[in-house]
Amino acid sequence: TTVQYLDYEVVADRGWDLHDDDLFGKAAIADLPPEAYGRLLVEPEETLLEAAENRGFVWPFSCRGGACANCAVYLVEGELSQPVNHIMPEELSDAGFRLSCNGYPASDELKVVFNVKHLPELDDLIL
Numbered sequence: 001t002t003v004q005y006l007d008y009e010v011v012a013d014r015g016w017d018l019h020d021d022d023l024f025g026k027a028a029i030a031d032l033p034p035e036a037y038g039r040l041l042v043e044p045e046e047t048l049l050e051a052a053e054n055r056g057f058v059w060p061f062s063c064r065g066g067a068c069a070n071c072a073v074y075l076v077e078g079e080l081s082q083p084v085n086h087i088m089p090e091e092l093s094d095a096g097f098r099l100s101c102n103g104y105p106a107s108d109e110l111k112v113v114f115n116v117k118h119l120p121e122l123d124d125l126i127l
């Protein structure tokens, strides 16, 4: 699975809207460093977080067990499984938030905004 990723910090800093249909189009022409925006390949046995780490990126996490939400990402396109979730309420899952620490890509292409733990919706959950 090929994943296009974007750091939420960039979205917040630039005043972009997470729900903007052209969010990744804007990122593509914004001359962002590879740690903030780019593509990575996720192997079948890797979770999204492991794939990012195995390619040398540092994405937020804490428990690695579905219990803290520090690793949350927002799905712009595609699907990421969520086998273990002890923290995320159904409304947030329905709204497209997933935990990268145990989520495996379930589509050929994925677009995710990582580092969304500072979003007001998630801030309250973080342990």
Ligand code: FES
Binding pocket: 060, 061, 062, 063, 064, 065, 066, 067, 068, 069, 070, 071, 072, 099, 100, 101, 102
């Ligand atoms: Fe804690 Fe993913 S790192 S839920």
